[in-house]
Structures are given as C-alpha cells and as structure tokens.
Amino acid sequence: MIRHRPKHEICLQSQLEACHGFTTHVTGLRLVFRTFTIDQLETSEILYAEHITSFSFKGKIDIHGINAVMEKKTITDNSVKTCLLALEDGKVYTGKHFGAEGTATGELVFNTSLMGYQEILTDPSYAGQIITLTTPEIGNYGTNDGDMESRKVFARGLVVRHLSKVYSNWRATDSLDQFLKKHNIVGISDIDTRAITRHIRDKGAMRCALTTEIGNDLDAAKQKLIDTARQSPEMTGLDLTRDVSCDKAYTFGSGNIRVAVLDFGIKQNILNLLAGEGFALTVYPSDTKAATILETKPDGIFLSNGPGDPAACTGVLEELPKLIDSKIPIFGICLGHQLLSIALGARTFKLKFGHRGGNQPVKDLLTGKVEITCQNHGFAVDKDTVPADLEITHLNLNDGSVEGFRHKSLPIFAVQYHPEANPGPNDSNYLFARFTDLVKSDNKAKVI
DSSP states (O other): OOOOOOSOOEEOOOSOTTOOOEEEEEETTEEEEEOEEETTEEEOOEEEOSOOOOOEEEEEEEETTEEEEEEEEEOOOSOOOEEEEEETTSOEEEEEEEESOSEEEEEEEEEOOSSOHHHHHTOGGGTTEEEEEOSSEESTTOBOGGGOSSSSOOSSEEEOSEEOSEEOOTTOOBOHHHHHHHTTOEEEESSOHHHHHHHHHHHOOEEEEEESOOOSOHHHHHHHHHHHHHHSOOSTTOOOHHHHSOSSOEEEOOSSEEEEEEESSOOHHHHHHHHHTTEEEEEEETTOOHHHHHTTOOSEEEEOOOOSOGGGOHHHHHHHHHHHHTTOOEEEETHHHHHHHHHTTOOEEEEEEEEEEEEEEEEETTTOOEEEEEEEEEEEEOGGGOOTTEEEEEEETTTOOEEEEEESSSSEEEESSBGGGOSSSSTTTHHHHHHHHHHHHHHHHHHO
C-alpha cells in the first residue's frame, strides 16, 4: 500500500537532471513521484531504479505559491527483516525490524506523546523498558545531537506503527533507524500499536521480549521468545539508579547559589533549567553518601528523576534522612518525589500501566490551576499513607493519584511529573522559580 504524504515530501535529484519530483513512497526498488512545482516548472514522473541508497535536495521550493527553503532526505532499506514481540502472557506480534539486530527484554509500556521520540528514548527513566509509541507516524523529523536528554538511549527497545522512510527537519543529522543502530537498540514497526496499548491498559504493563533472531521455525521462535520474556526481571523490586547515574561528580552551570544534585538518571533539560535559575550545580552519583554532600555546605539539594522501583533503592533511602535533617531546602522530581515521600513516612505502589505522555492533567491544589504535564513513571505515592506533616499539593485529574507534596515545617517539596519537558508548554516552569525562592529565603533567614 502506498502511503501518500501531503505535498511536503522529498525532492530527489538523481542522474536524470530533468527528473524533479516529490516522493510519496519509497519501498524496495520503487520511487513514486507526485506533481509539484519548482522554479515554475510543473512535472510528474515515476522513476524505477535497480539500487537505491539515499538522495537529497536542498533549495528553494515553491509549492502552490508557498515559498520555503527546505532540506529533505530519504533513507531506503532494501533488506527489511521480520521482528517478533512476545509478551509474558503469551501474546506475540509480528512486524518489521529496524534499528539494531538482536534480542531485548524489558517491561512493555506505552507513551501517548505526539512528538519527542528522541527525548523519550534518551530519558534515563525508561531504563529497563521497551516503549510503545501510540502516535502512528514515527521518525519523520529524524534525530539530532541537540535533543539528547542523556548520554545514550536507556530504553531497551522501541515499538511503532509506521516508521517513516523519509525524514525532514533542518536540525536532523540522521534517521531514527540509523540512530537506533548506533545505540544498539532493537525496533519493530508495522504492528498494531493500538491493540498493544489497549492490551497493556486492560492487563497492565508486563514483561516482554523483542527479537530479530527467528531462524527457520517461526512457531518455535515465538515460544522461545515468550519464555525469554517470562524469565526477564520484573520491574517491582528493581533498583536501576546505578545503571543510569553518572560515574563521578561533576559541575554544571555558574552562579552564587550552590546546589547539590543527586543523579538518579537526570535529564539534560532539568540541568539546563536549574542552571538557568543561576545555580552552580554539583552533580553527584546516586550512591553518594549524605556526609559527602553536606560537607560542601550546599545552599540547596535537588533529587532527580530516574527509573525502577523507589522502594528498592535501599542505599539512597538510608542516606536521605540525613539530608532531610540538615534542613537545607530540597526539591525532588519523579523518582526524587517518590524517594522523599518514603523517607518522610509514606509508601509507594506500582500503577497498573503507569503515566507516560505529554497530556496528563494535574491540578495545583494551592492555586486551583490545572497544568498539562509530561509524565513518565510506573510507581506512585499511596495517598492514604501520606503522614500528617506532609501536605498534598498536586493531584492527577485522570486517576486522583498524588502528583506533589510539601512539608509543613521543613523547606521540602516535590512533584511526580516533569516540569522541564514543557508540554503545556510553560505550565510548570514556576516550580524551578519556587525552588529558587525557597533557597534564597532560607539563606536570608540564616543570615538574619
């Protein structure tokens, strides 16, 4: 089936100088061109070639009177392999392979964001998980070095409905396919992601396995993959913070206010926004002792996002009470929110399928305003276990789960969602300013 993309497709420039056109489909050895206008010349042609690798065009294009300077590229793979996705409950999906070859296991989850697949893949909070993207068209704006949220891809696999063979963006440097190959991540396309999402929603997030290593016996390969999924570790009880944290302490940003950052899998844009507040950040590995942090006398402490089960982070939970007792202002996000809640007396539980996407409505109970938030977590704070000295400040309007709290007597607050991801787009930016005000007021009180 030819998938026609409206007007803005790709102009290929081959050895046939007279053949200018927009491709609507690239598959195997066939290129299909649509009628278009360039330099007042309207033409429509179909080109067949024996071998296609890549084409590019850069220049001024006039499409029905609309002028634009565009750069377009295509990537064609002439050897698409079959790929299998098996769930621990016995369901198996067959699709097309892209990215790296091999086998991957992890917890199968879904994300409802309309864009941002590179940021999602490089978010360390997805460590140990294989991501299903509900948006059907993926890869159409490529990838680039500027949208990396961390040093590498931490997700273990990617599941999409349709992988675009064409990518178009002035910042793009590579296709999603090549990006996954570079990071050794297996991807599967051309499967029903709606069916997978509905299944996870009804049955809950579950272990899965993804493979291109099928062999000649398809039925045997499917059963083996189901067994592989069932033998992989469950997310409950899993501490993944050391897998994603930095190896040694480093500094970021400059300013007169010194903030210690505990890295449980921090995203780059969180560091950017903290530094934008004028903080001089020292980022520490997740297993850093509280005494090491406190001896530097920071003005504030930040607890980052991260993957896994917060209750399993026993080493971190042993050190947090010492940071809390210091009465230094503390701000936590995502896993930091969960760890703080446990250290202060609450408990966490595993959500059925988690909150992952850029359209989660959250109500700020202090102001009455509703924020559109970006979220990525599979665990939440149990509302009924929140101690009396904590005040719940934010609630998720979809399921009523806790999305934030503040301490009634200590300079501590936290939120479950990601204010740095800007889906609102700026609904939650005030939280960084709130932390700045808290740190400044605390320092002023100390001087007085």
